[in-house]
Amino acid sequence: MTTTIYVPCDTTARSLGADAVAARLTRAADRLGVAIQLKRNGSRGLFWLEPLVEVETAAGRVAYGPVAPTDVDALVEAGLFEGRQEHDLALGDIEAHPYLARQQRLTFSRIGLTDPLSLEDYTARQGFAGLQQALALTPQGIVDEVKASGLRGRGGAAFPTGIKWQTVHDTPAAQKYIVCNADEGDSGTFADRLVMECDPFMLIEGMTIAGLAVGATQGYIYLRSEYPLAQAMLDEAIVRAEAAGYLGDDILGSGQTFHLEVRLGAGAYICGEETSLLESLEGKRGLVRAKPPLPAIEGLFGQPTVVNNVLSLAAVPFILDQGGQAYADYGMGRSRGTLALQLAGNVARGGLVELAFGTTLRELMESFGGGTRSGRPLKAVQVGGPLGAYLPQNQWDTPLDYEAFAAFGGVVGHGGVVMFDDSVDMGAQARFAMEFCAVESCGKCTPCRIGAVRGVEVIDRIRAGDAADDNLVLLADLCETMVDGSLCAMGGMTPFPVQSVMKHFPDDLTRPLAEGGR
Amino acid sequence: MSHASPQAADTWTSAQIQAVVDEYRSLPGAMLPTLHALQNRFGHIPEAAIPIVAEALRHTRAEVHGIISFYHHFRTQPPGRHVIQVCRAEACQAVGARALEAHVKSALGVDYHQTTADREFTLEPVYCLGNCACGPSLRVDDEIHGRMDAAGFDRLAAQLSATVVEVK
Secondary structure: OOEEEEOOOOHHHHHOOHHHHHHHHHHHHHHHOOOEEEEOOOOOOOHHHOOOEEEEEOOEEEEEOOOOHHHHHHHHHOOHHHOOOOOOOEEEOHHHOHHHHOOOOOOOOOOOOOOOOOHHHHHHOOOOHHHHHHHHOOHHHHHHHHHHHOOEOOOOOOOEHHHHHHHHHHOOOOOOEEEEEEOOOOOOOOHHHHHHHHOHHHHHHHHHHHHHHHOOOEEEEEEOOOOHHHHHHHHHHHHHHHHOOOOEOOHHHOOOOEEEEEEEOOOOHHHHOHHHHHHHHOOOOOOOOOOOOOOOOOOHHHOOEEEEEHHHHHHHHHHHHHOHHHHHOOEEOOEEOEEEEEEEEOOOOOEEEEEEOOOEHHHHHHHHOOOOOOOOOEEEEEEOOOOOOEEOHHHOOOEOOHHHHHOOOOOOOOOEEEEEEOOOOHHHHHHHHHHHHHHHOOOOOHHHHHHHHHHHHHHHHHHOOOOHHHHHHHHHHHHHHHHHHOOOHHHHHOHHHHHHHHHHOHHHHHOOHHHOOO | OOOOOOOOOOOOOHHHHHHHHHHHOOOOOOHHHHHHHHHHHHOOOOOOHHHHHHHHHOOOHHHHHHHHHHOOOOOOOOOOOEEEEEEOOHHHHOOOHHHHHHHHHHHHOOOOOEEOOOOOEEEEEEOOOOOOOOOOOEEEOOEEEOOOOHHHHHHHHHHHHHHHHHHO
């Protein structure tokens, strides 16, 4: 009998040796004459357990992790191929693990279970059920379903997706576009990458549904060049989806057309801003455009364009399959559905946690994250990427909800949660925020282009003890100018982490460098 | 893929450049795909490509230069055999990226955007590789390495250099 063994193939599992683990398992099976089928599944997103090897048994899958290449022989010796569980790395049924069992995985229901490029695996687990539903609806019917779901843009701005689609739907044009923003540049985020590497057909399906809804026949996935594996997976998935009739000139015999292409970015954080992204797709420098006109009216090549984040589009197949209300049943207040949270940085159990809106940050960091990886006390947490504020302990009981975070000047953003222990120098973090903006500013508006450079200089003077009090006033003023005067969120939000350090960790900012500052 | 080491980096002819440009010029928004293709093929975007790209895509040379220099990914000088990118972003900082980057710089004896004297390694900063739960991370060509530390980097660099010796 052939035993099926799963070894994840996503970037994180591979960065920790999954390919070597797979090779050693194959060698061990050959040596012992055991018939195995090695399947490269996606990651389940429990990254501290990667590489997470699973063995199919009569009683279901049995997991082992984290498996280093050097653990393989001992595991095989201890009966891994038979699913025996005496070894210390045996985890039993991983789905019973509280980290997974307590999640509400709507978007990420398939990841880790399937071979990401297998259409058979995809369709066996509700894949393309949403597309089938969409093909039976009118375009307005699809838009209404998305409106009913309450889905808001998961890229960070949280604009209602249904309203955006309605605008594009209502704007007449010979050519419209769906553009997927896959320029996942925020540190601490990897949920888009997981979608693309572990369940790429879901994104293809979501974009196709968007195309049907608004009357767009061409889609582009603007993917960051830092994700080479996601590129390979998407390219192959598109070829397979087209060959099987899910994409192309006659989608599932409906006569409807949707073409999809991956376009690679080139290492510019600003191209995650939607108008900069459109400039880049058009082949220009990624300079931010002034709005209006909205991209929904004049977007790519001047045509009406839906620009949605990967996670927004990935939520759509579920919404069409199960109905908008089924999605809206999760969440709190005006934040409906689930949020893909990403536990990162100094965290003991880092990974993907999909939960309905409303969980507190503390609950997430403690009962999922298990505290810091270093074992030292947690000092600060940055939510929402490099433009998000650093939150001190007294803000950790805030529920994860767009409005609750906005109430104190925080952002949920793309759901990245980066934890820092007490060895962090918050002054250095404030300086980095300005330094990053200086590197990545598109240069179009002055507050951002000049402000970031001056910000680094002023922080350096404060940290050198050079007229610190006067320079703190200057820094506060500079931050205000950038917030109020910048064209987009890059310059407009770069001050958020800086201001949060000034407010909550002032001693770190003014501590003389000789006393441990950097 | 973006960093795959090309067979004949550093060597090119105008005809080869023209052939690459001709393959991509008819795409809508052809500029980035064209520049990527050139860099994948030649390891960098040769200066001589600028007028050819400008002519084909109906831009001025200054515009093409402006586009190349806007994007951190594009380079106009040939890189070393391997491109090493160290993640400098916050999630990696939280687990020791600042110490790692200092070690990598001193171990290689180069700063960012420089190539070692033996032309083995080009060092670049990168802002997030999406491996944020298992940092510090670095990328060598198209491979990402997680939970990297000074000792791990030294082993990796030794392996990469050793591979070269075997090939020769």
